[in-house]
Amino acid sequence: MRVAAILVAAGSGSRFGGSMPKQFALIAGKPVIRWAAEALAPHATLIQPVGEADLIEPALAGLAHLACVPGGATRQESVYNGLEALEAFAPDVVLVHDAARPCVPPLTVPELLAALEDFEGAIPAVPVADTLKRGEAGIIAGTVPRQNLYRAQTPQAFSYETMLALHRRGPAPEATDDAWLLEQAGLPVGLIAGSEENIKLTYQEDFSRLERALVTLSPRVGTGFDVHALEPGRKLMLCGIEVPHETGLAGHSDADVGIHALCDAIYGALGEGDIGRHFPPSEATWKDADSARFLRHAAERIAARGGMLANADVTLICERPKITPHAQAMIARLADLLGVEQSRISVKATTTERLGFTGRQEGIAAQAAVCVLVP
Numbered sequence: 001m002r003v004a005a006i007l008v009a010a011g012s013g014s015r016f017g018g019s020m021p022k023q024f025a026l027i028a029g030k031p032v033i034r035w036a037a038e039a040l041a042p043h044a045t046l047i048q049p050v051g052e053a054d055l056i057e058p059a060l061a062g063l064a065h066l067a068c069v070p071g072g073a074t075r076q077e078s079v080y081n082g083l084e085a086l087e088a089f090a091p092d093v094v095l096v097h098d099a100a101r102p103c104v105p106p107l108t109v110p111e112l113l114a115a116l117e118d119f120e121g122a123i124p125a126v127p128v129a130d131t132l133k134r135g136e137a138g139i140i141a142g143t144v145p146r147q148n149l150y151r152a153q154t155p156q157a158f159s160y161e162t163m164l165a166l167h168r169r170g171p172a173p174e175a176t177d178d179a180w181l182l183e184q185a186g187l188p189v190g191l192i193a194g195s196e197e198n199i200k201l202t203y204q205e206d207f208s209r210l211e212r213a214l215v216t217l218s219p220r221v222g223t224g225f226d227v228h229a230l231e232p233g234r235k236l237m238l239c240g241i242e243v244p245h246e247t248g249l250a251g252h253s254d255a256d257v258g259i260h261a262l263c264d265a266i267y268g269a270l271g272e273g274d275i276g277r278h279f280p281p282s283e284a285t286w287k288d289a290d291s292a293r294f295l296r297h298a299a300e301r302i303a304a305r306g307g308m309l310a311n312a313d314v315t316l317i318c319e320r321p322k323i324t325p326h327a328q329a330m331i332a333r334l335a336d337l338l339g340v341e342q343s344r345i346s347v348k349a350t351t352t353e354r355l356g357f358t359g360r361q362e363g364i365a366a367q368a369a370v371c372v373l374v375p
Helices: 031-040 053-059 076-088 109-114 161-169 177-186 205-212 259-268 290-305 324-338
Strands: 003-007 048-050 093-098 121-127 132-134 140-142 150-152 154-158 189-193 218-232 235-236 239-241 247-249 310-318 345-350 365-373
Touching: 003 031, 003 076, 031 048, 031 053, 048 076, 048 290, 076 093, 076 161, 093 109, 093 161, 109 121, 109 154, 109 189, 121 177, 154 161, 161 177, 161 247, 177 189, 218 239, 218 259, 235 247, 239 259, 239 324, 259 290, 259 310, 259 324, 290 324, 310 324
Parallel strands: 003 048, 003 093, 121 189, 310 345
Antiparallel strands: 093 154, 121 150, 121 154, 132 140, 218 247, 218 365, 235 239, 310 365
16 A cells, blocks of 8 residues: 655744744754654555745754645645645555644554544544633523534545545535545545644643653753963853953853853763863864853754753862852853753852962862753
8 A cells, every 4th residue: 555645834824823834843953744644654655745845844854755745725725735745656645644743643544544444534633621602792602512523633644546536526615624525525434543743833831741742851960170371461260151360260161161161061071072072172163262252152953852951060179269240141141052941050159268270379160060861
């Protein structure tokens, strides 16, 4: 049996909000549409995306699929465009799936295909459990009996020839899913058990539910340490801000020990070496460089791994200058560079009771600890 899948990705996602349609939002560093396509791939010989190629192609890069076809003014038109594009491949079965549903349980498609032995179409559906109210003008106008009511999901499975023929009859603007076309033609549609895990990304609150369903994050801890000598004639950069002081820190870059220790902690948590591996001091490119660039890179490495920073704790070790008056500004700057809430960042200071090089005010040291959550 030759199975094709139409991946409908032409919607604007207006209810979700944001500048990008919801199907291209990232979950653990991967677009929602890609999660959906990867869920279909084990079951479908052909995947036919429908929507804007400029957005879809990068999201599905490296995944086998047919050339994108444009969407229509309605969902039915978009599906119709996909059906016509598949005609040359003569599939036996077509799956129609919303690109905004990234979490397809593994048994859903096999059960749909089994149902097609008895029906021209089949859909997954979940019984309505909540009491349903009909409202008008902000008040209850009645209670709707929930007996035998279901919430339809995708992917929906159909005989390809049947579905193509029904779409060719003409537009049906009132159709909210493809099973409706079979219903109107008097053809029975099979129901299989849907799943509460098959979440459609519609509103912002759906996003966190999908993250929990799709991604299991494990904590990884990293530590970092850095030290630089104090030197006249240089500005003192600590944790991303300039601190007024008569001397600064000597180094190839701006010698920000707080950021350097924090970068090393992040790279260590990810198992990606240290700051010198990514920004060698032997390279002239990094001469007097703003260490903010290094921390942004570390944050990008977390994102590239599909992870998130749980928290970071930086301790500056020096006799002078006093750090407390500047700690909140440092926290704000680090949080901005890392793209996290300030509540995830701690900056504090201690002394060595005038012992050692920091006690003699010959230099400043910093140590950092982070917890990074990665898949």
